[in-house]
Amino acid sequence: MTHDVFGKLRFRDADESWAGSAALPRFATVGAMPEPAPMTEEEAVRMAADMNAALEDIKAQMRERFGDQVDKAFAEIDREAEEAELEAGEDADPKDEEREQRRAARREKRAALLAKGRFPVRIAGPSGIEPSPKQEAAFKFLLENESAVFDAVCEQVWESFRSAFEQEHWRQIAGVKPAATAAELQGRFAVTRLDIAYEARGGFAHLAFLIESDWQDEHGLVVVYSPDERAAHWTSWEGLYDLLESDEPEGEAEEFIPTPHDLLLEAILTGDEPRARELEAAGAKINELGPDEYPPLWISVDQIEVEEVRRLLAHGADPTLSNPDERSTPLRHAKRMYRDMGFAPSKKPDQLLGDVLAMMREAAGDKFHDIKVRLEEIIHLLETAQI
Numbered sequence: 371m372t373h374d375v376f377g378k379l380r381f382r383d384a385d386e387s388w389a390g391s392a393a394l395p396r397f398a399t400v401g402a403m404p405e406p407a408p409m410t411e412e413e414a415v416r417m418a419a420d421m422n423a424a425l426e427d428i429k430a431q432m433r434e435r436f437g438d439q440v441d442k443a444f445a446e447i448d449r450e451a452e453e454a455e456l457e458a459g460e461d462a463d464p465k466d467e468e469r470e471q472r473r474a475a476r477r478e479k480r481a482a483l484l485a486k487g488r489f490p491v492r493i494a495g496p497s498g499i500e501p502s503p504k505q506e507a508a509f510k511f512l513l514e515n516e517s518a519v520f521d522a523v524c525e526q527v528w529e530s531f532r533s534a535f536e537q538e539h540w541r542q543i544a545g546v547k548p549a550a551t552a553a554e555l556q557g558r559f560a561v562t563r564l565d566i567a568y569e570a571r572g573g574f575a576h577l578a579f580l581i582e583s584d585w586q587d588e589h590g591l592v593v594v595y596s597p598d599e600r601a602a603h604w605t606s607w608e609g610l611y612d613l614l615e616s617d618e619p620e621g622e623a624e625e626f627i628p629t630p631h632d633l634l635l636e637a638i639l640t641g642d643e644p645r646a647r648e649l650e651a652a653g654a655k656i657n658e659l660g661p662d663e664y665p666p667l668w669i670s671v672d673q674i675e676v677e678e679v680r681r682l683l684a685h686g687a688d689p690t691l692s693n694p695d696e697r698s699t700p701l702r703h704a705k706r707m708y709r710d711m712g713f714a715p716s717k718k719p720d721q722l723l724g725d726v727l728a729m730m731r732e733a734a735g736d737k738f739h740d741i742k743v744r745l746e747e748i749i750h751l752l753e754t755a756q757i
Contacts, residue, residue, distance in 0.1 A: 375506045376491070381498060387565070388493040388501060392513070394564075395487035396520040402477075402484060403560040403582055413547075489561075494568040504570035508577055511597040512564075519595050522602040523579050526593045527559055528552035530604045534585040546585045559583035561593075569616040572598025576614050630654035635666050638681050646685060657688045665691040671700040671752070674707075676744050679751055689755045701752040708745045711738075 373379050379388040409417070429441070483490070491509075493501045501509075512519055535546055549555050565578040574597035581591040581604075594613040595602040603613055628636075634654040637646040659665060667687040670678035679700075683689065692699045698706070 371500075373501060375509060376493060376501060379493070379501075381495065382492075385492070386494065386496050386498070388495050390491050390493070391483055391488040392491045392509070392564075393487055394489040394512070394516055396516050397489045397561050397564070397579075398484045398487045400559070400561050401489055402480060402562070404557050490563045491566065492563060493566045496568055501566075502568070502570070502575070504573060505566045505568070505575040507573055508566055508570075508575040508597050511574060512577060518600075519577070519602075522595060522600075523561065523593045524552060526602045526604040527581060527583070527591075528555060530581075530591055530593075531555060531559075531583070531585055555583075558585075567614050569614040569618075571596060571615055571617045574598050578610065578614075629660075631656065631658050631660075634685075638685050639666075639670075639678055641681065650685070656682065656685050657691060659691075664693045665700070667691065668693045668698075668700045668703060671704045671748055672707075674741060674744050674748065676747050676751075679748050683751060683755050689752050701749065701756065704745060704749050704752060708742075708749065711741065711745075713742050713745065 371379055371381075373388075373390075376388070376390050376392070379390040381387075382389050433441075480490075493505055493509075495501065531549060535548065547558075549558075560582045561579050562582050563580045565580065567576040567578055569576055577595040577597070579593045579595065581593060583591060590607040591604065592607060592610050593602055593604045594610070596613075605613055630649060630652070631654060634646060634649040634656055637643075637649060638656065656666065665687070667679065667682045667689060668691070670682060689700055693703075
């Protein structure tokens with residue numbers, strides 16, 4: 371659609387947001403990570419030394435807990451890594467090349483967008499609703515105050531770097547280079563996207579800037595700017611919603627109206643058989659899912675709930691319905707969990723993981739055995755249902 375304030379937008383079902391771009395030239399200048407400069411020999415030697423020191427520290431800690439078998443496990447990991455590297459060099463996967471071509475095309479398209487001074491924007495749109503007046507107000511504020519917001523975001527990026535660099539263990543593992551000032555971070559981070567949240571405060575929605583950097587870990591980095599208080603704060607994805615405070619009265623929130631499928635699922639999971647049969651007679655179907663919705667049977671398998679699996683199968687839950695992300699069926703997921711927990715041999719065993727799981731099983735005792743029994747019963751139920 372073409373929005374009066376945001377311009378051309380396209381709705382993305384996967385994350386319930388409107389996607390577009392905006393004229394934000396300052397953010398566009400840091401919209402992509404530049405190709406890293408080649409390491410000097412001195413830098414490479416120092417990084418290798420730091421990483422080896424960190425690895426030896428990890429091994430020492432694990433030896434204290436698990437004994438000398440740790441060294442055997444690490445030796446096995448090194449051997450498997452060398453074999454995998456040799457195999458990768460011998461047989462290149464054509465699909466890898468195709469994926470790289472698609473990634474390159476996306477990078478080229480993004481570079482062209484940024485070169486025009488335009489920056490990627492997403493506007494949260496739960497259930498497909500169009501942008502709210504408070505999201506529009508936050509966007510207009512940003513357009514009028516881009517420089518101030520940009521400086522505030524960069525200041526928080528600097529604070530996140532200082533926090534990461536102070537963690538010696540992480541600094542060694544990630545090979546994070548030092549920086550004495552925020553200016554020295556130039557080229558070491560990128561602001562990849564702006565998300566305009568649905569949550570609002572003081573008449574403005576929150577602005578969440580996604581950051582890529584050479585010091586962030588797997589938890590990601592986000593800087594939230596709140597126009598109502600003219601302030602920014604950095605956080606990880608796990609802490610994002612702690613910053614998205616909203617002054618919207620609870621009564622104004624969108625009312626949840628359960629579908630016949632929702633009602634049927636609740637009746638089945640709570641064991642309310644009369645209610646379940648009544649809903650089924652009225653046309654409710656347990657396999658009638660919404661876009662990107664996980665099949666209830668898959669979720670119950672993931673939670674290792676035997677009775678839920680039994681009830682869902684009794685009411686016709688399709689054991690071949692896969693989840694929309696991993697494309698794994700409930701049975702395949704159950705068998706994978708069984709294997710990953712060390713209850714069955716793996717095609718590519720991980721010695722270190724196997725040793726750790728063995729110790730976990732010994733420490734957990736009956737609890738771990740109970741999980742094994744429940745998974746075996748779930749697998750049996752699913753295999754029987756597919757016969």
